[in-house]
Amino acid sequence: MADTTVPVTGGGLQTIDGVPLKKQLARATRQSKLRALMLVAPLGIFVLVSFIYPIVLTLTRSVHSPVFGAAFHRTAEALQSWDGKDLPSEPVWEAFVADMKEARANRTIGKAATRFNYDVPGTRSLFTRTARKIRKVKEGPYKEAVLEINKKWGDPQLWGYIKQNTAPYTAGFYLNALDRKYDYTGKIERQPEVRQIYVPLFWRTLLLSSLVMASCIILGFPVAYLLAHLPLRISNLLMILVLLPFWTSLLVRTTSWIALLQTQGVINDFLVWVGIISDQQRLQMMFNATGTVIAMTHILLPFMILPLYSVMKTIQPSYVRAARSLGATQWTAFWRVYVPQTLPGVGAGSILVFILAIGYYITPALVGGQSGQLISNLIAYHMQKSLNWGLAAALSTILLFGVLGLYWLYNRLVGVDNMKLG
Amino acid sequence: MALPAHASTLETVWYYAFRVFCGFVLIFLILPILIIIPLSFNAEPYFSFTEGMLSFDPNAYSLRWYADILENGMVDPNAAFGWDWFKDSWNNAQWMHSLRNSFIIATAATFVATTLGTIAALGLSQSNLPYRNLIMGLLISPMIVPIIITSAARFFFFSKVGLSQTYLGIILAHAVLGTPFVVITVTATLVGFDRSLIRAGASLGADPRTVFFKVIMPLILPGVISGALFAFITSFDEVVAVIFLAGYEQRTIPRQMWSGIREQISPTILAVATILVLMSVMLLTVLELLRRRSERIRGLSPG
Numbered sequence: 001m002a003d004t005t006v007p008v009t010g011g012g013l014q015t016i017d018g019v020p021l022k023k024q025l026a027r028a029t030r031q032s033k034l035r036a037l038m039l040v041a042p043l044g045i046f047v048l049v050s051f052i053y054p055i056v057l058t059l060t061r062s063v064h065s066p067v068f069g070a071a072f073h074r075t076a077e078a079l080q081s082w083d084g085k086d087l088p089s090e091p092v093w094e095a096f097v098a099d100m101k102e103a104r105a106n107r108t109i110g111k112a113a114t115r116f117n118y119d120v121p122g123t124r125s126l127f128t129r130t131a132r133k134i135r136k137v138k139e140g141p142y143k144e145a146v147l148e149i150n151k152k153w154g155d156p157q158l159w160g161y162i163k164q165n166t167a168p169y170t171a172g173f174y175l176n177a178l179d180r181k182y183d184y185t186g187k188i189e190r191q192p193e194v195r196q197i198y199v200p201l202f203w204r205t206l207l208l209s210s211l212v213m214a215s216c217i218i219l220g221f222p223v224a225y226l227l228a229h230l231p232l233r234i235s236n237l238l239m240i241l242v243l244l245p246f247w248t249s250l251l252v253r254t255t256s257w258i259a260l261l262q263t264q265g266v267i268n269d270f271l272v273w274v275g276i277i278s279d280q281q282r283l284q285m286m287f288n289a290t291g292t293v294i295a296m297t298h299i300l301l302p303f304m305i306l307p308l309y310s311v312m313k314t315i316q317p318s319y320v321r322a323a324r325s326l327g328a329t330q331w332t333a334f335w336r337v338y339v340p341q342t343l344p345g346v347g348a349g350s351i352l353v354f355i356l357a358i359g360y361y362i363t364p365a366l367v368g369g370q371s372g373q374l375i376s377n378l379i380a381y382h383m384q385k386s387l388n389w390g391l392a393a394a395l396s397t398i399l400l401f402g403v404l405g406l407y408w409l410y411n412r413l414v415g416v417d418n419m420k421l422g
Numbered sequence: 423m424a425l426p427a428h429a430s431t432l433e434t435v436w437y438y439a440f441r442v443f444c445g446f447v448l449i450f451l452i453l454p455i456l457i458i459i460p461l462s463f464n465a466e467p468y469f470s471f472t473e474g475m476l477s478f479d480p481n482a483y484s485l486r487w488y489a490d491i492l493e494n495g496m497v498d499p500n501a502a503f504g505w506d507w508f509k510d511s512w513n514n515a516q517w518m519h520s521l522r523n524s525f526i527i528a529t530a531a532t533f534v535a536t537t538l539g540t541i542a543a544l545g546l547s548q549s550n551l552p553y554r555n556l557i558m559g560l561l562i563s564p565m566i567v568p569i570i571i572t573s574a575a576r577f578f579f580f581s582k583v584g585l586s587q588t589y590l591g592i593i594l595a596h597a598v599l600g601t602p603f604v605v606i607t608v609t610a611t612l613v614g615f616d617r618s619l620i621r622a623g624a625s626l627g628a629d630p631r632t633v634f635f636k637v638i639m640p641l642i643l644p645g646v647i648s649g650a651l652f653a654f655i656t657s658f659d660e661v662v663a664v665i666f667l668a669g670y671e672q673r674t675i676p677r678q679m680w681s682g683i684r685e686q687i688s689p690t691i692l693a694v695a696t697i698l699v700l701m702s703v704m705l706l707t708v709l710e711l712l713r714r715r716s717e718r719i720r721g722l723s724p725g
Contacts, residue, residue, distance in 0.1 A: 029550060032548065032550055033550050033551065033552055035545075035548075036545045036546075036548040036550060036551040037545065037551065037552070038545070039541050039542060039544050039545025039546075039548075040541075040542045040545035040546060040551065040557055040561075041545075042538050042541060042542070043538040043539060043541065043542035043561060043601060043605070044542070044557065044560065044561065046538055046597075046598070046601075047560060047561060047563075047564065047598060047601065048560075050576075050579075050594050050595070050598055051563070051564055051572065051598045052560075052563075053579070054575035054576050054578065054579035054580075055567070055571065055572065055575040057575065057578065057579060058571075058574060058575040058578050058579075059575075061578075219447045219450070220447075222440060222443055222444050222447065223444050223447050223448065226440075226441070226444045238448065240706070241448045241451055241452045242448075242451060243706055244452065244455060244699075244702065244703065244706060245451050245452065245454075245455055247655065247702040247705055247706050247709075248455055248698065248699055248702045249658070249659045249676065249695070249698045249702070250659055250661075250676075251659070251661060251676050251679045251680065251683075251695075252455070252458070252679075252695040252698050252699060253454060253455065254683075255458065255679065255683060255691055255692065255695050256454040256455060256457055256458045256695065257454055258469065258683065259457065259458060259461055259469040259470070259692065260454055260457060262469065264468070264469070264470055265469060265470055266457060266461075266470055266471065269470050269471065298450065298451065298454060301447075301451060302451075330433065355566055358568070359567075359568025359569065359570065359571070360568075361568070361569060361570045361662055362661060362662065362680075366680075366683055366684070376568055376570040379570050379571070379574065380570055380574075383570075383574050383577070383666075389578075392574060393574075396570070396571045396574060399568060399571065400567065400568070400571055403566060403567060403568060404566075404567075407559070407563070407566045411555070411559055
């Protein structure tokens, strides 16, 4: 029939309805793009709302801390014109007394004092005690009245800190997280020696994670090699020994390491029984960094073996044979020909193990003791015990960006699509 | 990989040393999991083998820690063994309470994660999805971000919207953690998926829904199920989110183990651990069967 032929008018191909083919194609592509997006959208929105948004919200706490400034808003205003050298003038004191009374009445003084205490340790009780007595102060001169309650208020440095703390946005938590702080004039200085804990802890987290990663490579590479080169029947059987730990609950594995490693545990009993050590010399393998590294290596080892195995499976044996026939020793053939081909697997496994290790919480908390704690444990401490949420958020942000950097690297090197599970 | 006949002494030594080393690593991997099984039958409240256990004295072994799982927290554990005893255990025993919670939460979280994850994987596997890498990175991120950060963030957010200390809150939290596994496994299954089958179905008159359930679903089912198993075990094993979000009512098995290890350490934990190990053995078996089936369906190996 004549109307089924493609009409050629206006210098381009057209569909049967007279729409230019190009336009029709663009429409079809757009529709299928839209369809693909529609399929991804439910999960995307779910992840955004219940995962990304809460994280972003929490991270703002690391810079946003309005509690103190809200409670002492009059003081904040009055302190605007203060020169920062001598004690503030009378209007500031008057505002301060008014703020104190109000904070005491609406019970915000506790929170504000706690917040201030993070920056100037030991001042929490100064605030709360003064607040309790402040209602006796009815009229000026307010400065003398406040000083009479507690003469510590006569310290100009304290007022410097007060002025700093009334600002709703602060970099103070990040400085704390890096073992630094503002002095009373607003200059950045190092924390005193005994309070420098976070930077060493970051270093320890990196060190222990690297140790775990290195042990995983050393232990995982030979096993992956063996599994990849044994006949399939045997290697499938041995693979169970790798997969069973992988599928076993994290707490189960941590529990069994406690049973093995503790001073009255299986390994020590065995060593005493064999006679390598005497009953008094039982090894302290738990509640320190050793315990953390051993247990974490065990838990993360499958994450190294599985990607290595899948890469080694694809390596053609003919390359090593060719190298050997060209005169390479066994070692040269292995090191110069085989190993370079496994590097994608080594890279994938290492980054994965490292990413998982630096965020580890459960195992260090249970077997790590004091010296085996990682940065996550301190974040949990500030979340649950000290309730210094700003500092917890600052530490989290630093950790998060470290992990995201590694994740980006992983994505570049391996691609998340190629992640192998089980 | 057998040792050739012309191997030198050094090569022979190296060959056996290598195998012995691998043997040790494999023992290192499996031993901690096997060791707790005999320990859980300890008659004494220790985490170590007693003299009697080592000499295989039957009196040194007992099931008391398994009984403790059922009894701990019961109103009257000494009542006559029967229907009422079981009812008491089911309603009041701490571990039974946690077990029930774990299953409820894990099942619900798996359902949410599998549904959303499978649909998203279908979209992700279409070649013309814009910003594919970015979206994939976003969807996988719950697996990568340290759990402590995720849980702390949820703690604030859920308290604000009234979801903290509710079952729904924990289910949602676990569902997010499970979705990356579903997305990864289902996308991997879809890599070898022949798209012309969809067109064939459509050209034979099937509407999109029929095509999905009759053509796509049967083929990707192994991937969906193994993704679902991953999501299930992720939720079943998760403790940090539960620590931050759950009240006593919503305690799960790992949460109960966590406080058990920290507060009142008793071999009951080992008995629970043994049961969980048996569970993972079963899971592993199911996964292996699925993998074989998937390979057979797609003709990757003769089976």
